[in-house]
Amino acid sequence: MVDADQTFVIVGGGLAGAKAAETLRAEGFNGRVILIGDERDHPYERPPLSKGYLTGKEERDTVFVHEPAWYARNDIELHLGQPVTAVDREARTVRLGDGTTIRYDRLLLATGSEPRRLDIPGTDLAGVHHLRRLAHADRLRHVLASLGRDNGHLVIAGGGWIGLEVAAAARGYGAEVTVVESEPTPLHHVLGPELGQLFADLHAEHGVRFHFGARLTEIIGQDGMVLAVRTDDGEEHPAHAVLAAVGAAPRTALAEAAGLNLVDRAHGGGVAVDESLRTSDPEIFAAGDIAAAHHPLLHTRLRVEHWANALNGGPAAARAMLGRSVSYDRVPYFFSDQYDLGMEYSGWAPPGSYDQVVARGDVGKRAFIAFWLKDRRILAGMNVNVWDVTEPIQRLIRSGAQVDPEALADPSVPLENLI
Numbered sequence: 001m002v003d004a005d006q007t008f009v010i011v012g013g014g015l016a017g018a019k020a021a022e023t024l025r026a027e028g029f030n031g032r033v034i035l036i037g038d039e040r041d042h043p044y045e046r047p048p049l050s051k052g053y054l055t056g057k058e059e060r061d062t063v064f065v066h067e068p069a070w071y072a073r074n075d076i077e078l079h080l081g082q083p084v085t086a087v088d089r090e091a092r093t094v095r096l097g098d099g100t101t102i103r104y105d106r107l108l109l110a111t112g113s114e115p116r117r118l119d120i121p122g123t124d125l126a127g128v129h130h131l132r133r134l135a136h137a138d139r140l141r142h143v144l145a146s147l148g149r150d151n152g153h154l155v156i157a158g159g160g161w162i163g164l165e166v167a168a169a170a171r172g173y174g175a176e177v178t179v180v181e182s183e184p185t186p187l188h189h190v191l192g193p194e195l196g197q198l199f200a201d202l203h204a205e206h207g208v209r210f211h212f213g214a215r216l217t218e219i220i221g222q223d224g225m226v227l228a229v230r231t232d233d234g235e236e237h238p239a240h241a242v243l244a245a246v247g248a249a250p251r252t253a254l255a256e257a258a259g260l261n262l263v264d265r266a267h268g269g270g271v272a273v274d275e276s277l278r279t280s281d282p283e284i285f286a287a288g289d290i291a292a293a294h295h296p297l298l299h300t301r302l303r304v305e306h307w308a309n310a311l312n313g314g315p316a317a318a319r320a321m322l323g324r325s326v327s328y329d330r331v332p333y334f335f336s337d338q339y340d341l342g343m344e345y346s347g348w349a350p351p352g353s354y355d356q357v358v359a360r361g362d363v364g365k366r367a368f369i370a371f372w373l374k375d376r377r378i379l380a381g382m383n384v385n386v387w388d389v390t391e392p393i394q395r396l397i398r399s400g401a402q403v404d405p406e407a408l409a410d411p412s413v414p415l416e417n418l419i
């Protein structure tokens, strides 16, 4: 039972934190809800920062999870621009950057991720960028517009989702773009070589140059300005700006200092939580990018750095904080938009986990669904420019049923009929 005089504290004013606060109220919690974030902006969604907001098609107002007045209306106490610097599990308090402490009965950690940095000479030059926050997107937007005007050159280190989305945005501004990627295709670890090549072709058609199988070793600059980059195969590429898009690391320092169980980096990192998103301390929960949760459907521990996991994981953690029975078993899901290609991916098929990739539809025209299978069971599905199929794809994954690959490849056979 949860009393009205209890205080629930949420650390991290991102999507998971804001959605958890919303759910606590929606589920009738009458106690204090305190949401603490180190950014000055109200909680916002990050996907537009590499898409519509970066290209200038989406206004700033559209990225926020709630309008500012919503928090007061729902009696959510907001502390913005305030890092939580420590959690005292004995005293059940959190300490803020300004030295004040706040007592909690239950605590949710939703501290998200931070971009990994390039550990090479020149990384501190002013023309080297990262993309995680609204302020980063504001700055990058400016940079891309001026590169476009001046025929300038952007080098992107990393051909992952963020690197590719920024490449598409930069081409939209008219900037020259080179992507340096250590693997033989972009998105190699997520999609494998076949589908990775599709994204390489898409970007090449739009004028993006790729340098595969190489890593940046140096960013060459003068008077703070970027002039070029050097790669480990001895090549040099002209550059006026560099985006480091080499992945993100979960922000686990607070949890670690508090002595909570973590998962080591080789196994995905993050704060270890059970299927109800509870950490090794029964009064502390974790959600969003930092949570490495035991997945009841996939029978493995999984940390998912995607929007839908923050959107659904925050509420799931909130319900668990209220003492409800929670088994967080959402099929992992994410989406991306690049040029006129939109895609959604459901499931989990890391390299080595599948033995077959089946395409349904027209791959050449980039309107198809790809399925990753193991022993004829569907592990994951990605719909590219084909819509309203997420539900049947996720149902197929959930069922664990063996399917006939020929029928799966045949668009005239409804997905619903395959089980």
Ligand SMILES: Cc1cc2nc3c(=O)[nH]c(=O)nc-3n(C[C@H](O)[C@H](O)[C@H](O)COP(=O)(O)OP(=O)(O)OC[C@H]3O[C@@H](n4cnc5c(N)ncnc54)[C@H](O)[C@@H]3O)c2cc1C
Residues within 6 Å of the ligand: 011, 012, 013, 014, 015, 016, 017, 036, 037, 038, 039, 045, 046, 047, 048, 049, 050, 082, 083, 084, 085, 110, 111, 112, 113, 131, 132, 133, 162, 251, 254, 287, 288, 289, 290, 304, 305, 306, 307, 308, 310, 333, 334, 335, 336, 337
């Ligand atoms: C540019 C970009 C584009 C993306 N596009 C997509 C996409 O297209 N599709 C998709 O599925 N996913 C996408 N993602 C991923 C998605 O945005 C993240 O998975 C999601 O933001 C995770 O939410 P979160 O609440 O866990 O963490 P975050 O959104 O990172 O929020 C955590 C918040 O906690 C704050 N914080 C951290 N430590 C402290 C502390 N000690 N004290 C106080 N506050 C703290 C952080 O500053 C941050 O504000 C994208 C991410 C980025 C950066």
